[in-house]
Amino acid sequence: MTCCRFSATGFFAVLVSFLTVAWAVPVSKIQAMRYLQEFGYMDEYNTTGSALVSGEAVTSAIKDFQRFAGLPATGTLDDATTNMMDKPRCGVKDKAGDYGSARRKKRYALQGSRWHQNELHYRINKYPSRLQNKELVDQEIDRALKVWSDVTNLKFVNHNSEHVDLVHLDVRFLSGDHGDGSTFDGRGHTLAHAFFPHCGSDAHFDDEEQWTVGEEQGTNLFQVAAHEFGHSLGLDHSDVPSSVMAPFYDGYDPRKKLSRDDILSIQALYGRPNRAPAIVPHHRPRGNPDPSGPNLCNDPSFDAATTVDDGRAFVFKGDFYWEIEETGIVDGPRKISDDWDGMPGNIDAAMTWSNGKTYIFKGDIFYRFRNQKMDSGYPKPIHVEFKGIPNDLDAAFVWSGNGRAYFFKGDIYWRYDNCKNPPILSYYPLRVDGWTGLPNNIDASLQWGDQRTYFFKGTEFFRFNDKTARVDERLPIADAWLHCNSE
Secondary structure, eight states: SSOOOOOOOHHHHHHHHHHHHHHHOOHHHHHHHHHHHHHHHSSSSSOTTTTOOOOHHHHHHHHOOOOOSSSOOOOSOHHHHHHHHHEESSSSSOOOOOOOOHHSSOOOOSSSSOOOOEEEEEEEEEOSSSOOOOHHHHHHHHHHHHHTTTTOOOEEEEOOOGGGGGOSSEEEEESSOOSSSOOOOSSSSSSEOOOOOTTTOEEEEETTTTTEEEEEEEEEEEHHHHHHHHHTTTTTOSTTTTSTTBBBOOOOOOTTOOEEEEEEHHHHOOOOOOOOOOOOOOOOOOOOOTSSOTTTTSOOSSSSEOOOOOOOOEEEEEEEEEEEETTTTEEEEEEHHEEEEEEEESSOOOOOTTEEEEEEEETTEEEEEEETEEEEOOOHHHHHHHHTOOOOEEEEOOOOSSOEEEETTEEEEEEOOTTTOOOOEETTEEEGGGTTOOSSSOOOOOOOTTEEEEEEEEEEEEEETTTTTTEEEEHHHHTSSTTTTTO
16 A cells, blocks of 8 residues: 555564674664664565575665654664654655755655645544543644645535545544554654645544643644545655654644645645645647547537546547637647547547546556556556556546545446545445436536536436535536637
8 A cells, every 4th residue: 555554564574584694783773674664764575585685785775764854874773763763653655765955945845646626524433532522633633734725726625524525624533443554553753644636635544642732742633634644645754854754753832833845845736825836847749630530519418428637628529529618618629539649539438646646447458647648558458557447447537525436337326435445335336316406327427627527418418516425407508618709
């Protein structure tokens, strides 16, 4: 799992035997090796067959950790290094190994995914057992979210609905093995962990900790929550010691606030207050539209639709595609195979995840793109990366209501959470009529930037309000979407 901690027990059973023979390493150093792997400084497997773990690899990992922690990069496990490893901390990996000149020029760390709407709903699903004043917990969670909304266009709404699909950020206080592959270890050490936006943004806090508010004793809820919510919004760990996104907990600090590093990083994702994030200029295909392509206004139905990472929206039909904006068609028709790295036409479904990757499905295979550039190693069979999702889909999209992927076929649908194991809950598939007002056998779907999802069937579209979870409008595609009759 790329979003959180993972168990390394099997690997270290092998590693301990290798290191004991090669170095006669004491247990404390074995624990340090475990730490380096757990938080991203060493690969999950550094051995194959009977090969010994490379001493150079271990030294390099120690140096990476020391640089990240602001210690002299000696490559040796001195007292300062092991003391730092003993500190309470966040359970998310540090993404080590990127400390060259590029990092020094822009030190803040962006994980690579973000929410594509500014209003996010959160819910405290399970309260701490040792801090029983729920109003105080609500206050501190709200305050931890506010540090991020104060410097961006973000707005957080406490959503008490039992409808889980309406919540973006689910907050829980849990103990031990709680089902996400990231077991808590009791008081001290790992305090909490959170998922990045492409994994759903849930935040989990170790319920064994003594969570406190405004006290020297225990673990300060506000400070840890502000850090974890940074992950939920798309921020990685920072190597700036004063940063809220630094992974180590140094105790209660009544003056704790966002550092410049934190502010720059979150504004790079969500913009300054009342200002949208910078839009990266995109490349439009050169040349004129293909005159042999169909007139979409004469037959306004789609095979698939999606909005890609740079903000452009595309619809697909047969061997052709079009770019659309709020004013209607702005480009096309164009041959799909010409501009999408040879991908054939007649696709079934398309969606773009919050990690910026666009997934296009056709029959029993899928393609993966960044904008219109296909990633190496694709296409692949659907079952390889989307186990449990059927072939020959009707539609796919990532819903702004919760950041999860949804796949539709006929009168049923599946919800897919790529950061959970298993990614599909046991009670799926469910019936499409759970999406109030939506028909069966839809043709395509499109997530738009107005917190609404658009479903297309035949020559009509159905506007689904992501806040109220129901269809609020049904209109002809040609007039209301493509503006075919506009002057």
